[in-house]
Amino acid sequence: MQWQGAQEGYSKGRERSFHFGNSEHHICGMISHLGPQLAIADGVALAHKLKKEKKVSLAFTGDGGTSEGDFHEALNVAAVWDLPVIFIIENNGYGLSTPVNEQYRCISLVDKAKGYGMEGVQIDGNNLLTVYDTIRGIKEYCIKHQKPFLVECMTFRMRGHEEASGTKYVPQDLFRLWEQKDPIKNYEQYLIETGVLDETTVTAIRNEFKEKIESELAMGFETRPVQANTEEELEDVFAAKPAMQDVKVLDRLEDSNAGSEKRLIDAISEGLKQSMQQHSNLVLMGQDIAEYGGAFKITEGFVQEFGKERVRNTPLCESAIVGAALGLSLKGFKSMMECSLPIL
Ligand SMILES: Cc1ncc(C[n+]2csc(CCOP(=O)(O)OP(=O)(O)O)c2C)c(N)n1
Missing domain, CATH: 1.10.1220 (Arc Repressor Mutant)
Structure with missing residues (x-):
C-alpha cells in the first residue's frame, strides 16, 4: 500500500516507495539517502545515550551524499559527543550519474573516519556474511565504547539511481563484473x-x-484513490495543544511573577529554566551555552543546576544540531537549540 502511494500506507498516501518512516519498526522517514539524514541518527543516538540504553542508531548515505556539508557535520557531532552511531556509506561508484572521481579526491571514503577521530572500515558490501558479521561486531563496539563508527560498503547498482534515470552512463563491462558479485x-x-x-x-x-x-x-x-483532507493533514503536522489546566509553568507564573517587568533576554532565560525544571527530558543545545553561559548569558548557571548532559555545548554545526533535535524528538525528548545569527 505504501508502494502504491495509497492512503492505507505508512505515510497515508503522501509519498511512496522507501520514503517512509515507522517508529514501531525503528525506521526514520527519509527524504533521500543524503547528508541531512545522518544527523537525525545523532539525535536518536543521543537519546539512547541519555537514557543509558544499550542501543545504537544506524544511518545510510550514498557516495554522492558524502560530499554534502551535512555529512561532515553529522560525523563531527557524533565523534565529539561520543554517540553510538553506525554511519554506512553504500559506495556504488556513482552519485546518480556522477562517477566517484568527480565526487571526491580521497582514495577511499573510509579514510575520512580518521579526520573525525573515529574508527572506520571498508568492506565488500555485496557479501552478505561479511556485512552481517561486520555490523554485528561494530554494533557491540559502539555500545560498549559509546563511539560512532564509519563503514564503507563497496557495492554497485545494476539499475538506475531511480527507474527514470536509467544506466546509460555505466560502461557495460562493469555490469558483467558486478553480475558475478x-x-x-x-x-x-x-x-x-x-x-x-x-x-x-x-x-x-x-x-x-x-x-x-x-x-x-x-x-x-485494490486501494481507493487518495482523498486529501486538510484538517487531517494538519493534525499530522502539529501536536495537539495542551489544555490550559495542564500548563503548570503558566500557572506558576500567574501565581508569582505576573506583571513583573524584565528584559526580554531575562524572560527567555527564566522561561528556559522553568522548562528545564518542569521537563526532565528537555535538552538544551547551542554554541557556548554550557560553562560560558551563552553569548547573551541566557543559560548562565544552567550547567551547575542541570548538568552537562542536558546543557550541551555544540560544535559549530548548526545543520547537524537541527538534525539531532529531530532525532531526539523521535525518541520522545524535547530540545531547544540556541543558534547565533550574524548581525550585519
Ligand atoms: C539537497 C539535495 N540535493 C540533490 C538531490 C537529488 N539527489 C537525490 S539522491 C542524489 C544522488 C546521490 O548520490 P548517491 O548518494 O551516490 O546515491 P545513488 O546515486 O547511488 O543512488 C541526488 C543528486 C536531493 N534530493 N536533495
Missing part, C-alpha cells in the same frame, strides 16, 4: 554448497515469495 545469487550458492539448502527448497522459497508479492500487489491495486 550478485549478493543474493552468491549467498544462495553458498547455502547450497554447505548443504543448508537444496535446489528444491530454493524453488519452493522463490515460489512462496512470488505468491506473496502477487497477493500483496493485488491488495495495493
Whole structure:
C-alpha cells in the first residue's frame, strides 16, 4: 500500500516507495539517502545515550551524499559527543550519474573516519556474511565504547539511481563484473554448497515469495484513490495543544511573577529554566551555552543546576544540531537549540 502511494500506507498516501518512516519498526522517514539524514541518527543516538540504553542508531548515505556539508557535520557531532552511531556509506561508484572521481579526491571514503577521530572500515558490501558479521561486531563496539563508527560498503547498482534515470552512463563491462558479485545469487550458492539448502527448497522459497508479492500487489491495486483532507493533514503536522489546566509553568507564573517587568533576554532565560525544571527530558543545545553561559548569558548557571548532559555545548554545526533535535524528538525528548545569527 505504501508502494502504491495509497492512503492505507505508512505515510497515508503522501509519498511512496522507501520514503517512509515507522517508529514501531525503528525506521526514520527519509527524504533521500543524503547528508541531512545522518544527523537525525545523532539525535536518536543521543537519546539512547541519555537514557543509558544499550542501543545504537544506524544511518545510510550514498557516495554522492558524502560530499554534502551535512555529512561532515553529522560525523563531527557524533565523534565529539561520543554517540553510538553506525554511519554506512553504500559506495556504488556513482552519485546518480556522477562517477566517484568527480565526487571526491580521497582514495577511499573510509579514510575520512580518521579526520573525525573515529574508527572506520571498508568492506565488500555485496557479501552478505561479511556485512552481517561486520555490523554485528561494530554494533557491540559502539555500545560498549559509546563511539560512532564509519563503514564503507563497496557495492554497485545494476539499475538506475531511480527507474527514470536509467544506466546509460555505466560502461557495460562493469555490469558483467558486478553480475558475478550478485549478493543474493552468491549467498544462495553458498547455502547450497554447505548443504543448508537444496535446489528444491530454493524453488519452493522463490515460489512462496512470488505468491506473496502477487497477493500483496493485488491488495495495493485494490486501494481507493487518495482523498486529501486538510484538517487531517494538519493534525499530522502539529501536536495537539495542551489544555490550559495542564500548563503548570503558566500557572506558576500567574501565581508569582505576573506583571513583573524584565528584559526580554531575562524572560527567555527564566522561561528556559522553568522548562528545564518542569521537563526532565528537555535538552538544551547551542554554541557556548554550557560553562560560558551563552553569548547573551541566557543559560548562565544552567550547567551547575542541570548538568552537562542536558546543557550541551555544540560544535559549530548548526545543520547537524537541527538534525539531532529531530532525532531526539523521535525518541520522545524535547530540545531547544540556541543558534547565533550574524548581525550585519
Ligand atoms: C539537497 C539535495 N540535493 C540533490 C538531490 C537529488 N539527489 C537525490 S539522491 C542524489 C544522488 C546521490 O548520490 P548517491 O548518494 O551516490 O546515491 P545513488 O546515486 O547511488 O543512488 C541526488 C543528486 C536531493 N534530493 N536533495
